[in-house]
Amino acid sequence: MTFTKQKTAAEAIAELRDGMTIGIGGWGPRRKPMALVREILRSPLKDLTIVSYGGPDVGMLCAAGKVKKLIFAFVTMDAIPLEPYYRKARESGVLQVEEYDEGMFEWGLRAAGMRMSFLPTRCGLATDVLAKNPRLKTIASPYDDGEVYVAMPALNLDAALIHVNESDKIGNTLLRGHDVFFDNLYARASRHTIVSTEVLHDRLAVDAETAKQNPFERYLVQSVVHAPCGAHPTYFGPNYGLDMEHLKAYNASATEEGGWQKYVDEFVNVGESAYLAKVGGAERVSKLKLPVY
Amino acid sequence: MTDATLAELMITAASETWRNNGEVLASGITTIPRLGASLAKMTHSPELLMTDSEAYLVSEPAPLGPRAADHVQKFEGYMSFDRVFECVWGGKRHAMIGPTQIDRWGQTNLSCVGPDYAKPKSAVLGVRGLPGNSINHINSFFVPAHNTRVFVAGEVDMVSGVGYKAERWGKGMKSDYADIRVVVTDLCVMDFGGPDHAARVISLHPGVTFDQVQAATGFPLLKIDNLGETALPTAEQLAIIRKLDPHNMRGMVLKGNPPAVKAAA
Numbered sequence: 132m133t134f135t136k137q138k139t140a141a142e143a144i145a146e147l148r149d150g151m152t153i154g155i156g157g158w159g160p161r162r163k164p165m166a167l168v169r170e171i172l173r174s175p176l177k178d179l180t181i182v183s184y185g186g187p188d189v190g191m192l193c194a195a196g197k198v199k200k201l202i203f204a205f206v207t208m209d210a211i212p213l214e215p216y217y218r219k220a221r222e223s224g225v226l227q228v229e230e231y232d233e234g235m236f237e238w239g240l241r242a243a244g245m246r247m248s249f250l251p252t253r254c255g256l257a258t259d260v261l262a263k264n265p266r267l268k269t270i271a272s273p274y275d276d277g278e279v280y281v282a283m284p285a286l287n288l289d290a291a292l293i294h295v296n297e298s299d300k301i302g303n304t305l306l307r308g309h310d311v312f313f314d315n316l317y318a319r320a321s322r323h324t325i326v327s328t329e330v331l332h333d334r335l336a337v338d339a340e341t342a343k344q345n346p347f348e349r350y351l352v353q354s355v356v357h358a359p360c361g362a363h364p365t366y367f368g369p370n371y372g373l374d375m376e377h378l379k380a381y382n383a384s385a386t387e388e389g390g391w392q393k394y395v396d397e398f399v400n401v402g403e404s405a406y407l408a409k410v411g412g413a414e415r416v417s418k419l420k421l422p423v424y
Numbered sequence: 425m426t427d428a429t430l431a432e433l434m435i436t437a438a439s440e441t442w443r444n445n446g447e448v449l450a451s452g453i454t455t456i457p458r459l460g461a462s463l464a465k466m467t468h469s470p471e472l473l474m475t476d477s478e479a480y481l482v483s484e485p486a487p488l489g490p491r492a493a494d495h496v497q498k499f500e501g502y503m504s505f506d507r508v509f510e511c512v513w514g515g516k517r518h519a520m521i522g523p524t525q526i527d528r529w530g531q532t533n534l535s536c537v538g539p540d541y542a543k544p545k546s547a548v549l550g551v552r553g554l555p556g557n558s559i560n561h562i563n564s565f566f567v568p569a570h571n572t573r574v575f576v577a578g579e580v581d582m583v584s585g586v587g588y589k590a591e592r593w594g595k596g597m598k599s600d601y602a603d604i605r606v607v608v609t610d611l612c613v614m615d616f617g618g619p620d621h622a623a624r625v626i627s628l629h630p631g632v633t634f635d636q637v638q639a640a641t642g643f644p645l646l647k648i649d650n651l652g653e654t655a656l657p658t659a660e661q662l663a664i665i666r667k668l669d670p671h672n673m674r675g676m677v678l679k680g681n682p683p684a685v686k687a688a689a
Contacts, residue, residue, distance in 0.1 A: 158505065185550075203550055204550050204551060204552055204553070205549045205550035205551070205552045206549070206550060207549055212549065213547075213548065213549070217547065218546075218547040221536065221544060221547035222543065222544055222545070222546065222547050223543070224540075224542055224543030230535060230550060230551055231551070232551055232552075232553060232554070232555035232556045233509070233552055233553040233556065234509045234512060234513065234553065234556040235555070235556070237506070237509060252513075252556075253513075253556075253559050253560065253598060253601075254513075254555050254556035254559060254560070255555045255556075256555075256559060256586070256593075256594075256597045257559065257583075257586040257587075257589075257592040257593050257594075257597060257599065257602075258531075258551070258554075258555045258558075258583045258584060258585070258586055258592075259535075259541075259582045259583040259584070260551055260555050260584070262583070263541050263582070269594070269597075271596055277596055278596055278597075278598050279594060279595065279596030279597050279598075309478055309479035309480070309504075310478070310479040310504040310505055311504065311506075312504075312505055312506075313505070313506065423489065423490055423491060424476065424477035424478045424486075
């Protein structure tokens, strides 16, 4: 039997269960595993707890009513600062939230990856992050200084979704963008990681310089999904930039009567290959200009 | 008479807050703060570190917007987000951001507005890095429209960034690293240098009165002795600003892009 973790997106997502805590890699509208997110939108999954440095991934899952609870520091699409469907969900009061500082969030993922119950930090003290979150507790240093810290609890994930530039069929991955963000920590914090990849190899065999772009070990990966343009419409360096035209239309749909259902009918329910064709195919996506910050 | 705009005056005022900070990462978030940090690095404080706003340290500030065809950005190092966090926790940074709300204690909000946290009237971004920034390193703020919705009467609706409100600080919590420098608005420059960190106006933009600022602020303000005008940009500063912002993105920040000195009525 051949050793492989390759699955279709549908097969990989079918292994998830209602009520799971799912971490989504990337940052805002950058390198989001959108093909996997769209597959969740097509699935019957519900009551999810989503853990994300949020962008349109969070907005779409909120719009589809998939999110019971959001663990986050922000939700934004950068050029469109306010994510319309996150706002709707938040302002309607249906969304349970656990809101953390960006660095506390990292600490929570790190604690989970190290199998710790918490990590201490100064971040969050004297703010409403502490006051609004009954789960959060402080801890005093056992040493002479006696300083009081937030005990940032581990953000243990049932599953993590990550999009990479290259992967082989057993989960050796390469991230070629300017910044790994915290994708490595999502993989470590999770019991089960699904990687989607632009380019799929049988076995990775690269030089030492290239191997430095390997963000985490393959033993952390359970599923590998071949998903070209799988981060669209988010920025995926160095391959393609944000699809502003698409994000503007998505943003505008939130103000239209039945706008979300129209978006779903046009871009989600049609399946991933029709999606790609509708947004102009790999040829157009590959020409989307890289953002200038 | 100057042809400088109010945005350019605010950039110049913002740049002053990075003077004598030493070798720290200067993070100006959004157009005017970023140009302020860039101007500081290009003039009085070349020792400042800056990024390209993505992942690299730049030896010269990156211009705003699409680059000229012959522009080659040089880097002096790397600053991924995890390294930014390490920098924050080590305290080697001075950031300027634009919060949604600021209160009399210097506490800031970027998360949500309204009395009910579970069902906010308006969801904004989330607390982002404010809790960590505010308790670890120097911070300044930028307010493009000075009014009582930003400078609220009571406490901000969701305290995202720490301030000087004693009741918020429990026993053993270290407040020593919290350091709010200035608030640059479209009316004035303020700080929290009064008795018990009370808010003060430290300069008024040309043509603005103290009473006008007070009326646009939800809490009482002090003023420094000999309160004067915010300095106008010099010709040299204007030339640098224009080079750093060739597409005039600064002209789109303030409503109507008004001049620094209002025309006589």
